[in-house]
Amino acid sequence: MTPSDASTPRWFVAAAGLAAFVGLTGLMLLGFMRAYPFGVDFSAYYYGAQRVAAGADPYLKSEPAESEDLYPHMTRFLYSPISLVWTRPLAWTSIQIALIAWTLLSQITMVLLFILLARTHPGAARAPWTLALAFAPWMVSAPVIHHLAVGQADLFVMALALVFVFRHDKTPIAAGAALAFAIWWKIYPAFLVPFALALDHRRYGKAVAWGVGLAAIGGLAGLAFLPSEWWTSWSRVVAYKSEMGNPYIVNQSVHAALLRLFDGRLGRHPLLADAPSFIRAIGPGLTLAMFGLGIGLARWIGRRGRSGPMALLAVFAAAYPLGAKYWWVQQFIWAVPVAAFWAMDAASGSWSRGRLIALAVFVAILFFPWHDPTQGYASVGGFVFYDRFVFAQFVFLGLVIADVRRGGPGGS
Template sequence: MRATTANGPRVWILAAGLTAVAVAVGFMLVFTLASNSTAGLLGDLDIYRGAVSTALAGQDLYSYTYLHPTVHGLGFTYPPFAALVLVPFALLASAPAKVIWTALTFVVTLGGLSLLVRSSGRGVVAGAASRPHQAAWVAGLSIPVMLSYPFLHNLVVGQVSLFVIALALFDHLLPRRWQGSLVGIAAAIKLTPLVFVPYYLVTRQWRQAATCVGTFVAATAIAWLVLPAASLSYWTDKLWQTGRVGRTDSTVNKSLLGLLARQLPDGVPATLVWLVVAAAVGLLAYWQAARHLRDGSPMAAALAVGALSVAVSPISWPHHQLWLVFAACWYVLLGGRTATAVGAVLFVIFLGYPWFDDYPAGTVGTLLGIGVELPALAVLLVLGVGLLPGRSRVPVPAAVNG
């Protein structure tokens, strides 16, 4: 390719250098993961595989219990449709399943970052797409993303959250008649993407709302036909057993309910307060999302709704906060003082590893206690500032948003 002002040698060198660093970081993470013999690595993937294998053997999908030396009672907590999606990994041996899952985690992360770059207009120079600029931005952003705790948590435990987020992020790229279908599939795997349905309704995207709900119902119906007993068990019983997911007041839980459960004095009904706070945050998120869609940025709107899912879910583990990590990347891509500052603050929060540990009650000091709550408060920063603060100086390409 002939060098031009937009794609000159220095841009290619920068892209190659950042790519080399990103590849080195990725290999370092994989090597560390592969050489670590600690029990529980890719434990969530082991739970998926064990539960699905149990179902394939004709037993109850939700009866499987993961054997772990320190954590007990872990089992499958997702809707039955998720089990159908995960069947290929249950049919593979453990080693190849983990290799493929880990590789897909990196591939999907890079795909999501590439989508953000193209949606922000950062990969467009002089009115045309610039491959070296896109590569430089994707590689450059991938470095702090891979080092962020939410990504590391998703990688180490082998979580499905990243794939669910990717389905929701890529949905608006589908032809209009199919938009909402990927969100519906994501919701059938993990219920939190259902927060997109009110967004569709508020913004009068009637077709997307109908497609989303229809896809969710169809996927759920398919799972009911294939796994009738598991479906009946999940929708009438397991769904309401919130204790199966984890402790609400755990310092690892970064939802607003988790924050309130840890901070409110004894006797104050945290759930009641949370419902009020969640309603207010929901109104703010949908207002921001509707505003961003009117401004021509469905990506910013999707990130606002995704941030809402982190806030209002009763339990949000660190890997759920990948929504906010992608939001941090989006701010950096937008540029400008406010957006860059917010992106930097978010990355500082998500690179604070000690803030995500599980601490027994009464053992957290003042400074650490503040740090522990910062990830839960980050969503309020995102929704308060909005995903297009002060109107981006970066043009949003119409072709991407169509």
């Protein structure tokens, strides 16, 4: 049977296909667990909630006994005190049950996002379920699998941000509330605000005002009702993370790649004698360059009359990672909707050979399974291979520019 068979409803075929890919992601996660500490990031949320339930500071470094021998590399809770309001229920059950529920909820969120995003495509009126099914392969891309494996929250954060991106004109209050939630969960969605205003301040201004206003109200309420020591601890976390960055290989930002290239802590001989000072000095410049690039790209796209939701998503996914100190492999899910639209349009035969090659390179990188290096990073080939997402980011930026010049969905 195919989606075109009259005897089989298209929604049934698409739903079956989506369910099959959900099962496939589960199988891939089982394989991933053999080579990576499964749920390592989720443990930060879980034990942060546990410490809140016990009346302790959630930002304290975890004791080994807390890990229950499951998470020897368990990370600290690093997120805003306000986010503890909605992660607090994790403490109501065991970590095993909480992790299963978290993973299933992430998969459900992913499926719903793909269905709703597919229905925004210009061809959705003709074949909405076929387009939804076309999103299914992206469920087994490296960013998605890595996201589910480590138990991160970026799918939830992106879902909230996409409510703002796609509902800013129809329900600005709800869109602003979703943006406020996203900002107080992870700060980086705040960069959607300047990019949206640069793209089209008349179009996005009302939703932005609601978002900023509600985020401010939420912050004031948090300061008033949440323990002050939480805010003190969180401010120290933010200051520490902002000062230097993290050279760990799974951090695929340009800043992290420079740390790995110059610092020498991962086996390479540092190219500069005083590498940490050098990276610390250029870090603010990278951030400012990213901000300027994003603003300039957004203004250029807006002047070309391409100020819709996919344009804003493309600007954010292209510009922010180039200057951020942290952009983990799983956060490349922000580029997936745009790339999926490109893949659907490229299949129509309207793309040039150069764009097809660039898209093929980008897709190949996103679908190549991620694993941390045990050796070999110190070589030139290792640097290129293990920083491939960094190079893919520049390919993505070029594709966004080329797409907008031709009026494609990435700029609609």
